[in-house]
Amino acid sequence: MKIVEFSNFSFSYDNGNYILKDMNFYVEEGWCVLVAGKSGCGKSTLLRCINGLIPKYYKGRYEGEVLVDGVRVIDYSMSELSKKVGTLFQNPDHQLFMFSVEREIAFGLENLGLDPSDIKDRVEWALDFLNLKDLAKRAPYELSEGQKQRVALASILVMRPKIILLDEPTSLLDPKTSLQLVNLLRNLKEKLKVTLIIAEHKLELFSPIADRLLVVHDGSIKAYHRVKEVLKNPSISSYGVSLPPLAQLSLFIEGFKEPSLTIDEMMKELRRFFNDRVS
Amino acid sequence: MIEFHNVSFIYPNGFKALDEINLKIREGDLLALVGENGSGKTTLIKHLNGLLKPTQGKVFIFGRDTKELTVAEVSRYVGIVFQNSDSQLFSETVEDEIAFGLRNFGFSEEDINLRINFALRLFELEIYRKKSPFLLSGGEKKRLCMACILAWDPRFIVLDEPTVGQDFLEKEKLIQMIDLLRRKGKGIVIASHDIEFLWKLQPKMVVMKNGRIIAYSSAEEIFSNSSILDQSNLIPPQLVELSKHLSTKAFQTIEQAKEWIKKRVNV
Ligand SMILES: Nc1ncnc2c1ncn2[C@@H]1O[C@H](COP(=O)(O)OP(=O)(O)OP(=O)(O)O)[C@@H](O)[C@H]1O
Ligand SMILES: Nc1ncnc2c1ncn2[C@@H]1O[C@H](COP(=O)(O)OP(=O)(O)O)[C@@H](O)[C@H]1O
Ligand SMILES: [Mg+2]
Ligand SMILES: [Mg+2]
Numbered sequence: 001m002k003i004v005e006f007s008n009f010s011f012s013y014d015n016g017n018y019i020l021k022d023m024n025f026y027v028e029e030g031w032c033v034l035v036a037g038k039s040g041c042g043k044s045t046l047l048r049c050i051n052g053l054i055p056k057y058y059k060g061r062y063e064g065e066v067l068v069d070g071v072r073v074i075d076y077s078m079s080e081l082s083k084k085v086g087t088l089f090q091n092p093d094h095q096l097f098m099f100s101v102e103r104e105i106a107f108g109l110e111n112l113g114l115d116p117s118d119i120k121d122r123v124e125w126a127l128d129f130l131n132l133k134d135l136a137k138r139a140p141y142e143l144s145e146g147q148k149q150r151v152a153l154a155s156i157l158v159m160r161p162k163i164i165l166l167d168e169p170t171s172l173l174d175p176k177t178s179l180q181l182v183n184l185l186r187n188l189k190e191k192l193k194v195t196l197i198i199a200e201h202k203l204e205l206f207s208p209i210a211d212r213l214l215v216v217h218d219g220s221i222k223a224y225h226r227v228k229e230v231l232k233n234p235s236i237s238s239y240g241v242s243l244p245p246l247a248q249l250s251l252f253i254e255g256f257k258e259p260s261l262t263i264d265e266m267m268k269e270l271r272r273f274f275n276d277r278v279s
Numbered sequence: 280m281i282e283f284h285n286v287s288f289i290y291p292n293g294f295k296a297l298d299e300i301n302l303k304i305r306e307g308d309l310l311a312l313v314g315e316n317g318s319g320k321t322t323l324i325k326h327l328n329g330l331l332k333p334t335q336g337k338v339f340i341f342g343r344d345t346k347e348l349t350v351a352e353v354s355r356y357v358g359i360v361f362q363n364s365d366s367q368l369f370s371e372t373v374e375d376e377i378a379f380g381l382r383n384f385g386f387s388e389e390d391i392n393l394r395i396n397f398a399l400r401l402f403e404l405e406i407y408r409k410k411s412p413f414l415l416s417g418g419e420k421k422r423l424c425m426a427c428i429l430a431w432d433p434r435f436i437v438l439d440e441p442t443v444g445q446d447f448l449e450k451e452k453l454i455q456m457i458d459l460l461r462r463k464g465k466g467i468v469i470a471s472h473d474i475e476f477l478w479k480l481q482p483k484m485v486v487m488k489n490g491r492i493i494a495y496s497s498a499e500e501i502f503s504n505s506s507i508l509d510q511s512n513l514i515p516p517q518l519v520e521l522s523k524h525l526s527t528k529a530f531q532t533i534e535q536a537k538e539w540i541k542k543r544v545n546v
Pocket of ligand 3: 043167418444
């Protein structure tokens with residue numbers, strides 16, 4: 001089922017240049033889609049078109065349509081849409097406003113009018129999952145940036161949205177926490193069929209869970225395919241998409257069928273490669 | 280030179296974020312602060328221009344105690360780009376943002392113009408000259424913050440998470456720029472979680488945990504020390520991981536890895 005669909009969609013802020021131009025693509029339910037491209041190419045803008053901030057809060061020229069779960073974004077009320085779509089913003093300050101971490105995480109649930117014991121369970125789960133237990137009573141504005149990011153993420157996860165948009169989610173997280181995030185997202189995807197759309201530069205981290213890589217350049221889609229398929233095309237780096245070091249290396253070795261993204265893949269290919277040469 | 284003598288810092292809510300820090304940073308140094316979320320990197324950085332003053336111990340900048348200096352005085356010599364760009368931007372237009380610092384430091388209007396042009400070009404922001412900083416993308420804001428600092432040419436340049444929002448080409452350019460600045464004798468301090476970026480930079484690394492410095496060494500030594508990596512939520516860069524699997528010395532560049540493979544195949 002198509003859970004998100006852009007058809008003949010264009011957008012420009014305040015009637016300036018088109019940031020997104022005649023976009024046509026869709027996302028199947030349960031997919032994980034990475035969105036990549038140069039800084040300023042429109043990744044955050046694209047996410048805002050899915051969570052409704054465009055056109056509700058950001059005005060401009062809006063043409064064509066964006067469908068979420070079969071319904072046009074403009075036909076949803078913000079509260080209906082935000083039940084379906086959770087967003088982790090690029091700057092966590094934009095979504096934290098309560099006086100304690102635990103209240104922050106509970107806030108959205110309280111608004112939904114959930115049972116207090118259910119709320120408590122979900123908050124506990126999130127605190128545990130994101131390693132926030134020690135910080136539960138602290139004020140979000142007194143945390144480090146990475147800690148804030150984790151709080152923001154917790155408050156989205158407890159809402160259990162069908163679609164989660166993440167705008168450069170690891171830019172503030174330490175490397176191990178970033179890996180944990182990837183594993184957590186893998187779980188959400190596999191167990192709960194959550195659809196994930198992630199603007200991200202670190203492909204080496206997310207490509208293992210990604211079904212598709214969407215490359216945006218000058219407002220239009222330059223590629224939308226399986227990650228390895230996209231990375232095979234050498235011109236992709238001119239769109240600001242980084243080939244992870246192992247992928248770069250594997251493209252150099254003749255006889256590799258596809259670029260390696262993980263160490264395990266690389267070693268397997270290398271072993272085969274050496275064996276072929278030696279025998 | 281910037282010196283930390285037994286510096287501890289406690290936030291007003293009672294949280295001890297720095298614990299007995301001793302550190303010397305010289306002009307020409309390239310230093311990376313790494314460590315898990317909340318380990319104290321940003322707090323340390325805020326001591327570099329006197330924005331925060333130690334609860335205990337002293338920070339000296341060119342021999343002067345930061346307690347006796349204003350942030351404005353220190354900033355002329357120590358330019359900091361903070362982790363959160365939004366907290367650093369306040370002007371109506373991109374060019375005003377860059378001009379602000381320059382006017383404060385008393386540059387002539389003519390010089391200011393030259394410097395704005397230089398900084399905008401350096402970070403590819405010319406087309407946004409008249410735009411509001413708040414309407415830039417995340418990566419563009421970050422580059423604007425860097426442009427502001429470099430425009431007044433401080434002796435120390437401090438970047439808290441400079442690669443946030445930057446694509447691969449921007450990161451490559453940033454690496455070249457940092458290299459150039461270092462060769463010009465600038466002292467550079469970078470806090471970053473971006474291990475692939477750090478591996479390319481090959482800085483001296485300061486590893487922090489719970490407000491303490493738990494290691495100070497080359498990138499190669501830090502990334503091959505599994506106990507340090509474990510303690511500080513770090514993971515090795517892909518090339519280090521690969522060379523470990525191949526039981527060879529860490530590849531610093533992809534070229535080195537290619538050479539190694541070529542040799543193995545030819546003999
Ligand atoms: N304003 C504040 N009031 C109280 N405690 C704070 C404040 N800012 C930070 N802290 C705490 O001080 C510790 C160090 O924070 P700091 O921001 O220096 O970490 P960091 O190493 O920069 O982390 P990150 O990688 O997430 O940016 C953290 O535990 C944090 O919760
Ligand atoms: N609110 C806004 N008003 C006007 N222009 C904007 C606004 N937000 C972003 N832009 C511009 O739109 C372009 C795309 O921005 P964005 O989607 O944030 O890029 P990305 O997330 O890919 O880095 C950039 O050139 C940016 O300057
Ligand atoms: Mg963005
Ligand atoms: Mg920080």
